Amino acid sequence: MAGATYDVVVIGAGPVGENVAARVVRGGLTAAVVERELVGGECSYWACMPTKALLRGAAALRAARQVPGAREAVTGELDVAAVLRRRDEFASYWKDSGQVSWLDSAGIALHRGQGRIAADRVVEVTGEDGTTTLLTARHAVVVATGSSALVPDIPGLRAAAPWTSREAAAAGTVPGRLAVIGGGVVASEMATAYAALGSKVTVLARDGVLPFVEPFAAELVTGSLREAGVSVRSGAEAASVTRNGNGTVVVTLAGGERTEAAGERTEAGGERTEAGGERTQAAEKRTEPGAERIEADELLVAVGRTPNTGDLGLDRVGLEPGAWLTVDDTLRVPGVEWLYAAGDVNGRVLLTHQGKYQARAVGDLIVARAGGEPVATPPSVPYPQVIFTDPEVASVGMTAAAAEAAGLRVRVVDHDLAAVAGAALHADGYRGRARMVVDEDRRVIVGVTFAGPDVAELLHAATIAVAGEVPLDRLWHAVPAYPTVSEVWLRLLEAYGL
Numbered sequence: 001m002a003g004a005t006y007d008v009v010v011i012g013a014g015p016v017g018e019n020v021a022a023r024v025v026r027g028g029l030t031a032a033v034v035e036r037e038l039v040g041g042e043c044s045y046w047a048c049m050p051t052k053a054l055l056r057g058a059a060a061l062r063a064a065r066q067v068p069g070a071r072e073a074v075t076g077e078l079d080v081a082a083v084l085r086r087r088d089e090f091a092s093y094w095k096d097s098g099q100v101s102w103l104d105s106a107g108i109a110l111h112r113g114q115g116r117i118a119a120d121r122v123v124e125v126t127g128e129d130g131t132t133t134l135l136t137a138r139h140a141v142v143v144a145t146g147s148s149a150l151v152p153d154i155p156g157l158r159a160a161a162p163w164t165s166r167e168a169a170a171a172g173t174v175p176g177r178l179a180v181i182g183g184g185v186v187a188s189e190m191a192t193a194y195a196a197l198g199s200k201v202t203v204l205a206r207d208g209v210l211p212f213v214e215p216f217a218a219e220l221v222t223g224s225l226r227e228a229g230v231s232v233r234s235g236a237e238a239a240s241v242t243r244n245g246n247g248t249v250v251v252t253l254a255g256g257e258r259t260e261a262a263g264e265r266t267e268a269g270g271e272r273t274e275a276g277g278e279r280t281q282a283a284e285k286r287t288e289p290g291a292e293r294i295e296a297d298e299l300l301v302a303v304g305r306t307p308n309t310g311d312l313g314l315d316r317v318g319l320e321p322g323a324w325l326t327v328d329d330t331l332r333v334p335g336v337e338w339l340y341a342a343g344d345v346n347g348r349v350l351l352t353h354q355g356k357y358q359a360r361a362v363g364d365l366i367v368a369r370a371g372g373e374p375v376a377t378p379p380s381v382p383y384p385q386v387i388f389t390d391p392e393v394a395s396v397g398m399t400a401a402a403a404e405a406a407g408l409r410v411r412v413v414d415h416d417l418a419a420v421a422g423a424a425l426h427a428d429g430y431r432g433r434a435r436m437v438v439d440e441d442r443r444v445i446v447g448v449t450f451a452g453p454d455v456a457e458l459l460h461a462a463t464i465a466v467a468g469e470v471p472l473d474r475l476w477h478a479v480p481a482y483p484t485v486s487e488v489w490l491r492l493l494e495a496y497g498l
């Protein structure tokens with residue numbers, strides 16, 4: 001059996017694993033990554049990049065149509081084939097040669113195959129041809145194996161071979177009718193994308209659309225999905241799924257979807273028109289005779305993620321296969337001094353940029369420990385996120401509800417984005433809203449949410465204000481340029497009373 005020894009062995013070469021390895025090499029250690037699929041991970045080929053490429057064409061078209069002068073120059077419809085071609089390009093045609101060259105140039109060794117912990121500090125790599133290699137780590141093994149789409153135990157669902165985010169991101173054709181189970185980030189972004197690409201989309205959002213963002217942002221997204229022709233069914237829960245002989249898929253809704261008590265009876269095939277949000281009554285997961293059925297050509301399941309820890313040899317170190325890897329503040333697995341976990345697999349924040357932040361932190365920690373230097377625990381930072389729906393939802397830190405639940409003395413300040421000169425110039429009929437959540441005891445901002453067209457690029461200023469805990473009296477002197485959408489900062493601070 002072949003073998004090799006490195007200072008650090010990283011299992012998983014997604015964005016997080018790559019960055020851990022790069023950071024420890026930069027710190028003077030040697031590193032190898034183990035990858036069973038494509039170097040670059042979910043983000044590069046089936047998540048961030050291809051999904052944003054699917055969304056971008058329609059967003060650019062919408063933007064042009066909102067500006068007289070440009071609008072008249074738009075004479076055609078979205079070119080679906082061109083959008084899919086550009087998506088293919090952004091997914092590097094599902095080939096990882098570019099990322100492998102980058103690993104080479106960074107001095108990181110690559111071992112292809114399934115990595116499993118075989119013993120203390122030892123990772124066994126099983127290649128596609130069945131050959132095995134034992135990699136020994138002098139200092140640390142880092143698990144960066146990411147996550148996969150969760151397929152819930154709904155009768156008939158697995159047998160119906162639904163799309164997960166992977167198939168939605170990589171599809172070569174656009175289904176005529178797409179049903180979506182879920183209302184979170186993947187469901188909302190893919191409903192936006194596929195509606196623009198021409199699908200008739202139905203979203204079965206059991207817990208509402210984007211239930212974890214500020215409610216005004218969720219309402220704007222829900223309203224705009226409906227305007228785009230999407231049937232948004234807040235409160236609807238799938239009870240069973242069947243794939244017919246002709247290839248179509250049928251989702252039968254749980255009996256609890258019938259909401260006569262709340263006066264919202266839904267007829268088969270009918271549309272609900274109430275604003276999205278809360279469930280109106282506790283839905284019982286049970287199919288009643290005559291329960292409503294949704295038929296579609298394809299079904300996307302988007303109800304969250306499950307960690308890639310099922311076949312990782314975790315039992316060798318007394319850990320539970322299939323579970324999220326719990327870590328301490330130094331991203332080390334408690335009780336196993338040489339084992340770390342970063343990125344999606346530790347379940348802390350399932351976002352690429354935040355996983356890469358963890359990667360830099362864990363890389364530096366391993367280098368410091370290897371050199372016997374003092375270890376600085378990375379701070380717990382508020383994280384930013386952009387949801388690329390129409391409108392975009394860009395947020396950092398806490399929502400008002402989360403800040404209140406955390407026991408802070410909170411003041412919430414809202415402003416209509418359309419009332420800012422820069423937004424009016426940006427697009428006719430601009431619709432959007434901004435909220436800042438202030439911790440009154442410290443007079444610092446603990447959360448910001450923008451919802452509106454093209455607000456993604458506004459977010460980093462908010463991240464600096466929140467992560468930097470910039471006092472409001474100091475922030476007042478950060479003057480936004482006129483006439484930009486960023487002038488909303490001035491309006492928010494004025495509304496606060498500065």
Ligand SMILES: Cc1cc2nc3c(=O)[nH]c(=O)nc-3n(C[C@H](O)[C@H](O)[C@H](O)COP(=O)(O)OP(=O)(O)OC[C@H]3O[C@@H](n4cnc5c(N)ncnc54)[C@H](O)[C@@H]3O)c2cc1C
Binds near residue numbers: 013049
């Ligand atoms: C549809 C979708 C869109 C998204 N969009 C965004 C976005 O716009 N912005 C954003 O910040 N985040 C986004 N995310 C989240 C983002 O994709 C993840 O947070 C990110 O990919 C996590 O990186 P990671 O390196 O931890 O894991 P992954 O990217 O999952 O990489 C893990 C790697 O480990 C490999 N692996 C797993 N087990 C083993 C093993 N035993 N041996 C060897 N190799 C193994 C896998 O093959 C994979 O290559 C999106 C997610 C989805 C599903």
Ligand SMILES: NC(=O)c1ccc[n+]([C@@H]2O[C@H](COP(=O)([O-])OP(=O)(O)OC[C@H]3O[C@@H](n4cnc5c(N)ncnc54)[C@H](O)[C@@H]3O)[C@@H](O)[C@H]2O)c1
Binds near residue numbers: 210238304305387388
């Ligand atoms: N732009 C971005 O940053 C981006 C884009 C896509 C995904 N992601 C990340 O990927 C992760 C996964 O996204 P996701 O949308 O799968 O998960 P999610 O956690 O965003 O949303 C899952 C939703 O499914 C609902 N749900 C759970 N079980 C259900 C069931 N049985 N039936 C119906 N609904 C059910 C939940 O209420 C929740 O709203 C997220 O953590 C997200 O941050 C990020």
